[in-house]
Amino acid sequence: MNKRIDSLQAWLKENGQDACLVTSTENVFYLSGFRSFPHERLLGLFVFPDKAPLLIVPKMEIEDAKHSGYCDEILGYTDIENPWELIQRITGPLDRVAIEKTHLNVERLEALHHYLDVKETSNVEEKLQVLRMVKDQEELHILKEAAELADFAIEVGVSEISEGKTELDIIAAIEYELKKKGIREMSFQTMVLTGKNGASPHGTPGLTPISKGDLVLFDLGVVHNGYCSDITRTVAYGDISDEQKNIYDTVLQAELSALEKVRPGVSAKELDLTARNIISEAGYGNYFPHRLGHGLGVSVHEYPSLTETNPLLMEKGMVFTIEPGIYVPNVAGVRIEDDVVVTENGYETLTKFPKTLQVIS
Amino acid sequence: MNKRIDSLQAWLKENGQDACLVTSTENVFYLSGFRSFPHERLLGLFVFPDKAPLLIVPKMEIEDAKHSGYCDEILGYTDIENPWELIQRITGPLDRVAIEKTHLNVERLEALHHYLDVKETSNVEEKLQVLRMVKDQEELHILKEAAELADFAIEVGVSEISEGKTELDIIAAIEYELKKKGIREMSFQTMVLTGKNGASPHGTPGLTPISKGDLVLFDLGVVHNGYCSDITRTVAYGDISDEQKNIYDTVLQAELSALEKVRPGVSAKELDLTARNIISEAGYGNYFPHRLGHGLGVSVHEYPSLTETNPLLMEKGMVFTIEPGIYVPNVAGVRIEDDVVVTENGYETLTKFPKTLQVIS
Known part of the structure; x- marks a missing residue:
């Protein structure tokens, strides 16, 4: 201190x-x-x-x-x-x-x-x-553990998906398993959104049942030793349409392309625009209505803010989310979010849950 | 409105x-x-x-x-x-x-x-x-439903008690069952405190396992249609000591005596002092360090405040908690809390879970 x-x-x-x-x-x-x-x-x-x-x-x-x-x-x-x-x-x-x-x-x-x-x-x-904004070794250690707990929560959530279960059922199971591990505090209200609900970036989970052909979006994080994690994954329950798959692939490509640019000296806006351009070129520019990401630490939203206008240069030890999304009403809501730390020569992702499209049968 | x-x-x-x-x-x-x-x-x-x-x-x-x-x-x-x-x-x-x-x-x-x-x-x-402070019919209706959900949560919690389960295990089960009913928001962080932990009025639940001979204290409430409930029950897991029983009986007598005085025109301080005097006469006056209760509505703490100095007179339609407690370090922590509405001629308790000492075997 x-x-x-x-x-x-x-x-x-x-x-x-x-x-x-x-x-x-x-x-x-x-x-x-x-x-x-x-x-x-x-x-x-x-x-x-x-x-x-x-x-x-x-x-x-x-x-x-x-x-x-x-x-x-x-x-x-x-x-x-x-x-x-x-x-x-x-x-x-x-x-x-x-x-x-x-x-x-x-x-x-x-x-x-x-x-x-x-x-x-x-x-x-x-x-x-x-x-x-720049984390020390002890903070990075805690943030890693917090991210591991977020990965675990996604695993629980995905394993709970089945016909007719509601969004709140899945949230109940996730938070139950986290409490068993001693985690009482989520970094924000856990989101599980299915079908149409996922296509709103501000959806509220409720009693909507999951059914085959839905995309299911998870957005959650834990508070661990005072530090926050924040992960989003979107998975398919059964077969999804070609358009839904195309949207998923576009978001994933945007996320990976932005990630690959992370290193000391790159600007926040370059990261945002890398992802944004890929989404725009795919024709979904109007359906990505938020910034690319935000810093993460004792608050779930802190500096740096990854917007298309922020000239701030990344430094070693900064931790932030990268979370592009596409939300097309009545078609699909997809967001993929990782927690990322800037290293000497590049980056490390703290969240590790797979990002290739997971299809739950 | x-x-x-x-x-x-x-x-x-x-x-x-x-x-x-x-x-x-x-x-x-x-x-x-x-x-x-x-x-x-x-x-x-x-x-x-x-x-x-x-x-x-x-x-x-x-x-x-x-x-x-x-x-x-x-x-x-x-x-x-x-x-x-x-x-x-x-x-x-x-x-x-x-x-x-x-x-x-x-x-x-x-x-x-x-x-x-x-x-x-x-x-x-x-x-x-x-x-x-004074609730209308619609508010009373919602507060009743919120209290029923709190009763249900206590039932779940009590049914979960068994050797070795931790406080957080029990909380996980309670909130899981509430989410299944569509309740996402607790009116405050659910408290389950066992053994020594219950003897602090500000304990934090954690990984302490429940074991035979413990008193287990539950304090919780839900937010339902924007209104809060708040209930506390203390139960015994297995045999408890005569002193623990005596403390329980004293708190119960204090709670019932204060309840019986509730009607339009009685003052907040008379209610507080009714309970406080019983606890003092039993020799535990120094172990009841908080007010008797607080108003309940869109906030979990609102007017009226039931302190030993508040001259405010009760009116029909006021809703508040009555929650005397005795906390003797290393001996027992007991609190019993109901949600109460002032009626034309007396009162009605909205929370109904039994208050005679429940012994879980």
């Missing part, structure tokens, strides 16, 4: 900030090692330019925080204490504070002004996104 | 507000009938004192919003549009706007100031909490 705090402290100095207050579960975890979901209660980490950080937690979480690896000061507060009054006694007034503007709520902003006499706030989110 | 909007409009007039902007999933659903989780995207409902409301949704959700029962204006925006610029064209500048201060983030507060020229914000949360 120390290198992360050091980097943030340097940023605070450069930007003339007296402190930053980080309040999201993800960023507090990234900077302190302590991962907590305190709901309406305040969780916060103050980082100062020239002294050790201060972690604020509900009193009942103090022991957990001490065991998380965080070694600096911890302030616990009970439900009948006002944490801001306790913070004020430690920090005194602070003129300029950087916050997470898409996370901190108005009530807490007012508390910063009122109790800590804050005059001006700025946004620390971009800095933290950039800091989190 | 119209009565709810009417009431809010009257409040806006009384308080000299030009509008309120509601942004939480729960309050937007309560006021519009549209339930959505747009993550980082803006979801909002503007309510004005003298004209029809305006719902803001990501463009891809417009059709869902139209089918939700909401009949007034809807503004959709794409990912490349700035919703605030579109809102500005419709609303023009607004001087005084009421917001959810514990929900609206700083970025959106700044957008209100910048795009809508807002001069002053106030908090609408208390008003909405009070409005939501």
Whole structure:
């Protein structure tokens, strides 16, 4: 954690900030090692330019925080204490504070002004996104394990496919097997979409039964030691049409072509456009309505963002998804998604479930 | 919904507000009938004192919003549009706007100031909490069904208890059976705690195996048609000690005594103290560290709050939990929780799973 705090402290100095207050579960975890979901209660980490950080937690979480690896000061507060009054006694007034503007709520902003006499706030989110973008060895190790669990989940899901089972039946089986392995938290709501439902990039799984001739789309990921995986596979249940096969092949070719370009120095937009051009040339350009992929780490969506306009250059240690898709209403919805890490000379895919069209009979 | 909007409009007039902007999933659903989780995207409902409301949704959700029962204006925006610029064209500048201060983030507060020229914000949360506190017939009907599903989940969990199964095994089985019934969303993370783990009111379920002589505590609830249930039962696996039995009996007596007092006109604090006194008289006063209960509706925690200091008087149609507990480290953790509605002359419990000590052999 120390290198992360050091980097943030340097940023605070450069930007003339007296402190930053980080309040999201993800960023507090990234900077302190302590991962907590305190709901309406305040969780916060103050980082100062020239002294050790201060972690604020509900009193009942103090022991957990001490065991998380965080070694600096911890302030616990009970439900009948006002944490801001306790913070004020430690920090005194602070003129300029950087916050997470898409996370901190108005009530807490007012508390910063009122109790800590804050005059001006700025946004620390971009800095933290950039800091989190390149993963260290320990993070890569955890992300690999998270991806293996995602592969396992796809295996379970595919093995459950049979006539008449509903999307929710399959999800139930996947999450059941994951819980047996100790995984409680998915990185987002598991998606299993069959037939027409798969042709919406924002479908909601429900009680639709699977039947022969359907494409079945799985999109899921787990949270493992605080890090997220995210995989999509589309499989065929029985015979599918030539057009469906053509769509599948196009998506697969787009995915593989983008993957092959991954190396340090390639731009996000080049990766997106590599896949997008293949899909456009096949005549499906209007049916690929989203970006190619997104970074992956303590959040399931983080930097880098792989869009057709992002000039950002890839660096060794960046981890992101590559997930082209084609969604033609009433014909097919196909998406193939891997988790990828940029290596010294190229890339490694963390998700390994086969991508050649799996036909379930 | 119209009565709810009417009431809010009257409040806006009384308080000299030009509008309120509601942004939480729960309050937007309560006021519009549209339930959505747009993550980082803006979801909002503007309510004005003298004209029809305006719902803001990501463009891809417009059709869902139209089918939700909401009949007034809807503004959709794409990912490349700035919703605030579109809102500005419709609303023009607004001087005084009421917001959810514990929900609206700083970025959106700044957008209100910048795009809508807002001069002053106030908090609408208390008003909405009070409005939501008394349920109508339709809400009561849904809450009853949600409670039945919670009863079913406890039945599944209890039937799964056997030597060596872990807490997560039991949770996996419960959520599997609920998904088979079409329930995807729990009202909070399902808790199954065994042995020592149950003696912490904030335990986290994991890979602890259940063994004979354990008390097993279940705390769970489902979200059904947008409404939450919340039930706790504690059962014995095999023989338990006399002290554990005594703790169970004390909690049960506390719960039943508080229940019997529920009727229009009784205060929240009288209910809390009725249970608390029984527990204190039995010598366990220091081991009941939380309030007696909380309101239940579109949120799993809402008004009324049943604390020993809340003078609020119960009214017909209020729905809340009654959930005394005793947690003695290394001895026993017992909590018994029902969902309760205040009726004309008393109360009705919505959760029905038996409360006499269930001993699983």
